[in-house]
Amino acid sequence: MSNPELALVMLSAFIFIILLGFPIAFTLMAMGVMFGYYAYFVPGQEFFDSRVFYLLSQNTFSIMNNDVLTAVPLFLFMGYMIERSNILDRLFYSLQVALRAIPGAMAVAALITCALFATATGIVGAVVTLMGLLAFPAMLKAGYDQKLAAGVICAGGTLGILIPPSIMLIVYGATSAVSVVKLYAAAIVPGFLLAGLYVVYVIVRATINPKLAPKLPKEETDVPWVRVIMLLAQAFVPLAVLILSVLGAILFGLATPSEAAAIGALGAMVLAIVYRAFSWVRLKEAVFLTARTSAMVCWLFVGSWTFSSVFSYLGGEGLIKNFVLSMNLNTTTFLLLSQAIIFLLGWPLEWSEIIIIFVPIFLPLLPHFGVDPMFFGVLVALNLQTSFLTPPMAMSAYYLKGIAPKFVLLWTIFKGCFPFLGMVFVTMFLVYVFPQLVYWLPNVFYGN
Amino acid sequence: MLQKFLINIDRFSMAVGHAFAWCILILTLGTSYEVFMRYVLNNPTSWAFDMSYILYGGLFIMSGAYALSRNAHVRGDVLFRLLRPRVQATIELVLYFIFFYPGVTALIIAGYGYAHDSFGYREVSVNSPAGVPIWQLKALIPLAGTMLFIQGIAQVIRCILCIQTGRWPRQLHDVEELESVIQHEHEKQAAGEGAQ
Numbered sequence: 001m002s003n004p005e006l007a008l009v010m011l012s013a014f015i016f017i018i019l020l021g022f023p024i025a026f027t028l029m030a031m032g033v034m035f036g037y038y039a040y041f042v043p044g045q046e047f048f049d050s051r052v053f054y055l056l057s058q059n060t061f062s063i064m065n066n067d068v069l070t071a072v073p074l075f076l077f078m079g080y081m082i083e084r085s086n087i088l089d090r091l092f093y094s095l096q097v098a099l100r101a102i103p104g105a106m107a108v109a110a111l112i113t114c115a116l117f118a119t120a121t122g123i124v125g126a127v128v129t130l131m132g133l134l135a136f137p138a139m140l141k142a143g144y145d146q147k148l149a150a151g152v153i154c155a156g157g158t159l160g161i162l163i164p165p166s167i168m169l170i171v172y173g174a175t176s177a178v179s180v181v182k183l184y185a186a187a188i189v190p191g192f193l194l195a196g197l198y199v200v201y202v203i204v205r206a207t208i209n210p211k212l213a214p215k216l217p218k219e220e221t222d223v224p225w226v227r228v229i230m231l232l233a234q235a236f237v238p239l240a241v242l243i244l245s246v247l248g249a250i251l252f253g254l255a256t257p258s259e260a261a262a263i264g265a266l267g268a269m270v271l272a273i274v275y276r277a278f279s280w281v282r283l284k285e286a287v288f289l290t291a292r293t294s295a296m297v298c299w300l301f302v303g304s305w306t307f308s309s310v311f312s313y314l315g316g317e318g319l320i321k322n323f324v325l326s327m328n329l330n331t332t333t334f335l336l337l338s339q340a341i342i343f344l345l346g347w348p349l350e351w352s353e354i355i356i357i358f359v360p361i362f363l364p365l366l367p368h369f370g371v372d373p374m375f376f377g378v379l380v381a382l383n384l385q386t387s388f389l390t391p392p393m394a395m396s397a398y399y400l401k402g403i404a405p406k407f408v409l410l411w412t413i414f415k416g417c418f419p420f421l422g423m424v425f426v427t428m429f430l431v432y433v434f435p436q437l438v439y440w441l442p443n444v445f446y447g448n
Numbered sequence: 449m450l451q452k453f454l455i456n457i458d459r460f461s462m463a464v465g466h467a468f469a470w471c472i473l474i475l476t477l478g479t480s481y482e483v484f485m486r487y488v489l490n491n492p493t494s495w496a497f498d499m500s501y502i503l504y505g506g507l508f509i510m511s512g513a514y515a516l517s518r519n520a521h522v523r524g525d526v527l528f529r530l531l532r533p534r535v536q537a538t539i540e541l542v543l544y545f546i547f548f549y550p551g552v553t554a555l556i557i558a559g560y561g562y563a564h565d566s567f568g569y570r571e572v573s574v575n576s577p578a579g580v581p582i583w584q585l586k587a588l589i590p591l592a593g594t595m596l597f598i599q600g601i602a603q604v605i606r607c608i609l610c611i612q613t614g615r616w617p618r619q620l621h622d623v624e625e626l627e628s629v630i631q632h633e634h635e636k637q638a639a640g641e642g643a644q
Contacts, residue, residue: 017543017547018524019524019526019527020527020528020539020543021523021524021525021526021527021528021529021536021539021540022523022539022540022543022547022548023516023521023522023523023548024521024522024523024524025521025522026521026547026548026551026552027543027547029551029552029554029555030546030547030548030549030550030551030552030554031547031551032551033550033551033554034550048557048558048561052554053554053557053558053561054558054562056554056555056558056559057555057558057559057561057562057586057589058562060509060555060559060589061505061562061585061586061589063505064501064504064505064506064508064509064585064588064589065501065502065505065582065585066501067497067500067501069504070475070500070501070504072504073472073475073504073507073508074472074475074476074479077472077476083626084626123625125625125626125627126625126626126627128627129626129627129630129631130626130627130630133630133634254487255483258479258500259479259482259483262475262476262478262479262480262483263479263480263483265472265476266476266477266480269476283473284623285623287469287470287472287473288465288466288469288622288623289623289625290469290472290507291465291466291468291469291471291472291507291508291511291514291515292465292511292514292515292518292520293520294472294504294507294508294511295465295508295509295511295512295514295515295520295521296515296520296521296522297508298508298509299508299512299515299521300521300522303551348524348526349524350522352522353522353524392526393526399627399631402627402631402634402635403630403631403634406638
């Protein structure tokens with residue numbers, strides 16, 4: 001068997017093993033070592049002198065001293081602290097009374113709360129679950145359509161992995177060697193565009209058919225404006241300022257993403273103290289969860305880098321490249337094909353696996369089709385919104401189903417998510433047709 | 449007896465993971481201090497950059513076994529979760545020997561050589577004149593591998609127990625993600641209401 005053929009065996013065996021459900025990081029590491037031993041085999045050499053062992057240590061260490069990935073635990077810590085700062089109910093209530101004049105006020109407030117909270121924490125599961133307990137029953141009680149209410153919470157909570165400062169873009173940056181700073185600048189406009197489309201959609205639906213989103217009785221929202229501003233200043237403003245200062249420090253080049261994340265984490269602790277939510281127990285929870293989730297993401301990198309360096313040494317990368325080039329694709333069809341594959345991978349897999357393991361397969365092809373890796377990254381980030389909303393692994397829908405009242409069916413939640421999926425595709429299309437949506441902000445900040 | 453042995457392994461991985469988890473707090477405060485020194489006092493430190501990746505690297509590599517003991521490593525378990533525990537355990541037992549131990553053993557042995565070389569000349573970072581040592585960071589690689597190896601033994605025994613009894617044995621618990629805590633409480637509540 002020739003080496004590139006062996007690489008194909010390696011890739012297909014890996015995909016099969018993934019489906020068996022074994023922890024992926026270790027599968028990648030072991031397969032890298034085993035196939036690597038064969039690939040680097042030199043007759044007569046001592047077993048442990050094989051190059052693959054040096055490669056494994058070297059790759060592991062290059063993840064350990066990777067200054068891009070340093071931001072991952074810091075942003076996670078910031079997220080876990082904010083999650084524990086008791087800010088969510090105040091935030092939702094303040095937005096709800098502030099937006100009371102708008103049709104579908106509660107759903108719009110829920111969307112903005114989800115988007116803001118998810119952006120600050122970056123942890124989708126927590127946002128959907130917390131909002132599923134807080135806003136979902138409130139909307140149902142107010143007579144909102146189940147599907148609309150469910151879609152709003154699932155789609156809103158998922159925005160956290162897209163809108164900067166998001167961990168997903170750091171991971172993409174570490175995978176593709178595109179600067180995280182530029183990725184952040186590039187993802188802001190598309191992220192807000194998507195969030196804006198969600199809001200417009202809810203308002204339009206509520207205006208056309210007010211039965212979907214009845215207005216609350218006047219006495220429940222009749223709060224004087226001075227009080228509304230006070231409420232906003234207590235909940236909305238501090239969180240928005242925290243996010244904007246972290247993001248601003250990164251975009252204006254005042255701090256690296258890791259430094260800004262550290263400041264953000266410190267700010268989150270201060271926020272928790274101010275809201276009287278800071279306790280030893282909560283700090284410990286946040287610290288330990290940070291360690292666990294960082295280990296999950298970074299060990300995946302350790303495995304993946306070992307696997308992929310052996311894979312490309314065997315010529316697997318070249319084989320895929322030749323295969324794709326032989327398909328006579330142009331830029332458009334290549335983008336369509338690659339995004340369709342990523343969309344399909346999102347059904348059974350989560351974003352971390354897709355970005356760390358599968359996106360690197362596409363990256364070497366980009367120059368051939370004249371696609372900028374930064375632009376591609378934004379498309380991928382948008383696309384992966386769908387991985388939380390499409391069955392069978394629609395994590396957001398499951399989180400909501402887990403805490404929703406019994407009479408809300410899983411299928412209802414899925415149906416509620418579909419229109420929002422449609423808007424993700426619309427945004428991707430707009431980004432493709434008007435690349436300026438991606439390039440405008442990076443150009444403003446950093447020139448061409 | 450065996451159960452106690454398994455829980456003790458969990459406890460060991462957890463203790464090490466928890467100890468290294470506190471790196472995040474030092475990392476947060478240390479990096480904030482650097483930013484403060486740079487902008488407010490105009491006097492950047494020479495060690496902050498090296499400190500940041502050393503803390504981050506130690507944090508995640510030494511939490512690997514802890515994450516394994518809490519089943520926090522990501523898996524593509526769409527099909528896996530539908531299987532009966534006994535089938536799950538059989539698959540997992542086989543895969544531990546094919547896809548866990550070879551990689552982890554290689555990590556221990558290769559990492560040992562790698563760290564040994566680095567320790568031989570007391571390697572320091574080239575990023576700054578401060579000469580921050582980094583051989584200790586490399587020494588964590590074989591240690592982390594060893595921790596995984598030990599935790600792996602506990603997981604393998606659990607697979608065997610599960611094949612015998614048809615039920616997954618108990619694992620040590622500590623903190624849970626907020627969503628699983630809430631979801632769990634909700635389930636209990638719903639079950640309680642159903643019983644009444």
